[in-house]
Amino acid sequence: MKDKIVSTDCGLVRGKRNGAGYAFLGIPFGRAERFCPPEPVTWEGVRDCLEYAPAAPQPDRQGAWPEGVPFSWNGSEEEGLNLNIWTKSVEKDANLPVVIYIYGGAFQVGSNSMPSRAGDLFMEDREMVFVAVNYRGGVLGFLEMGEIEPSLRGSGNNGIRDLLLAIDWVHRNIRSFGGSPERITLFGISAGAKSIASLLTLPQIQECCSQVVLESGAMQAFRTEHTAQAVARDFLHCLPADISPRDLELGELLRCQAEFCGRAGATCFFGPVLTEPFAKDWEQRWESGESWRGSALIGCGAQEMLNTVRNPEFKENPGQVVADLFGDHASLAMYKKEELCEAGVAEEEAWTRVLSDFMYRYYSDGLARKLADEGNPVWCYSFEYAPAVHGRGFHFMMNEWDAPQGTEPEEAERLTAFMRRNVRAFLCDGAPEEKSWRPYEGKHKMIFTSEPHMEERPEDTLTGFPVQVYTRG
Numbered sequence: 248m249k250d251k252i253v254s255t256d257c258g259l260v261r262g263k264r265n266g267a268g269y270a271f272l273g274i275p276f277g278r279a280e281r282f283c284p285p286e287p288v289t290w291e292g293v294r295d296c297l298e299y300a301p302a303a304p305q306p307d308r309q310g311a312w313p314e315g316v317p318f319s320w321n322g323s324e325e326e327g328l329n330l331n332i333w334t335k336s337v338e339k340d341a342n343l344p345v346v347i348y349i350y351g352g353a354f355q356v357g358s359n360s361m362p363s364r365a366g367d368l369f370m371e372d373r374e375m376v377f378v379a380v381n382y383r384g385g386v387l388g389f390l391e392m393g394e395i396e397p398s399l400r401g402s403g404n405n406g407i408r409d410l411l412l413a414i415d416w417v418h419r420n421i422r423s424f425g426g427s428p429e430r431i432t433l434f435g436i437s438a439g440a441k442s443i444a445s446l447l448t449l450p451q452i453q454e455c456c457s458q459v460v461l462e463s464g465a466m467q468a469f470r471t472e473h474t475a476q477a478v479a480r481d482f483l484h485c486l487p488a489d490i491s492p493r494d495l496e497l498g499e500l501l502r503c504q505a506e507f508c509g510r511a512g513a514t515c516f517f518g519p520v521l522t523e524p525f526a527k528d529w530e531q532r533w534e535s536g537e538s539w540r541g542s543a544l545i546g547c548g549a550q551e552m553l554n555t556v557r558n559p560e561f562k563e564n565p566g567q568v569v570a571d572l573f574g575d576h577a578s579l580a581m582y583k584k585e586e587l588c589e590a591g592v593a594e595e596e597a598w599t600r601v602l603s604d605f606m607y608r609y610y611s612d613g614l615a616r617k618l619a620d621e622g623n624p625v626w627c628y629s630f631e632y633a634p635a636v637h638g639r640g641f642h643f644m645m646n647e648w649d650a651p652q653g654t655e656p657e658e659a660e661r662l663t664a665f666m667r668r669n670v671r672a673f674l675c676d677g678a679p680e681e682k683s684w685r686p687y688e689g690k691h692k693m694i695f696t697s698e699p700h701m702e703e704r705p706e707d708t709l710t711g712f713p714v715q716v717y718t719r720g
Contacts, residue, residue, distance in 0.1 A: 440464025512571025
């Protein structure tokens with residue numbers, strides 16, 4: 248195995264031979280003080296980038312902490328902002344397509360170092376560059392501290408600033424790793440997709456991104472500054488008395504985050520805030536034509552929120568979970584559910600439709616329709632290989648499939664192979680390989696089942712929801 252040294256504008260990095268390509272792991276792109284924007288980093292000499300680096304600080308699990316299990320966390324405030332690069336070539340004139348993967352995790356947890364999502368496993372034999380980035384989540388990345396400490400106003404977008412710094416780093420340096428800065432795709436699931444969609448409202452992202460792949464996420468995660476401040480006030484109730492989050496020991500701060508987010512409806516507590524770098528009037532700007540231009544592949548699961556609906560906490564108190572998920576819009580969700588039940592839809596199915604559409608599907612379809620109406624090439628899909636729950640389509644793209652009970656493994660193998668082949672073709676060639684997969688145009692969707700096929704779905708979701716899923720008055 249032969250190491251490879253590459254020059255970046257931050258310093259020299261040493262990677263390692265990795266099969267038919269190279270891997271550069273744990274390259275630092277920034278560093279940040281707690282609740283502060285990230286700053287670029289540089290170094291002298293050659294930095295070894297041969298192993299994964301720490302994640303940004305986070306609890307060891309998302310959601311409620313099991314009773315009797317000691318709290319634990321991982322990550323580093325000093326070294327958590329890093330990225331991994333897998334590439335087939337380090338020739339500067341290779342001009343390979345580049346994908347920047349942004350993980351999900353409810354804006355609370357996640358990292359770029361899951362072994363099953365290593366870039367070389369996803370690329371297989373395709374000539375490309377795969378980059379996976381870390382960013383701060385939870386209170387460290389999305390807690391708006393401005394009302395608590397005015398000097399920290401804007402801290403609710405520090406996770407977004409991490410991503411902007413990382414994407415800019417890739418855009419500046421990717422030629423040294425064989426990639427083309429003109430052929431960058433942002434690829435995200437859930438909170439990652441929501442983050443990418445929010446970034447598309449920024450004019451500067453047009454220079455750094457020509458394509459997107461988004462599963463289960465669009466612009467619905469924006470929060471007003473008022474809502475973000477209300478969340479911060481609620482979080483303070485989880486802290487020891489008279490201690491600022493800035494001064495609390497890191498492990499204790501993360502334990503408080505785990506307590507705060509330990510409810511079935513905590514998914515929407517964190518996310519991008521409509522303050523710098525975002526504009527409050529982003530929607531009006533998009534409507535007037537100041538929108539991102541590029542190619543998009545967008546999809547969702549058919550039953551995104553089925554697991555939530557089947558959660559004992561939801562069954563015991565659905566009203567509380569719905570209030571946590573939607574804030575001031577909870578009554579609209581309740582009304583839509585009752586409307587479906589009165590029309591003869593079973594309660595579990597009604598809740599699944601309302602929560603899935605309200606949280607995800609309606610917004611993904613809306614973004615796809617907007618982009619297509621403006622002449623952008625857009626391909627859509629609906630993942631319906633049961634159980635078609637949140638993120639499962641992405642798991643199949645990553646070859647993390649499992650065969651549903653009562654089915655043959657070969658069936659799931661065929662589906663994951665079909666999805667991976669077409670997604671990689673989009674990333675590398677600008678369009679899915681399957682010729683029958685027509686551009687969206689407001690209705691055409693690839694339906695991922697045991698036998699993938701096209702359908703016309705001009706009205707595939709419930710409609711009439713607010714622009715922002717979660718608001719607090």
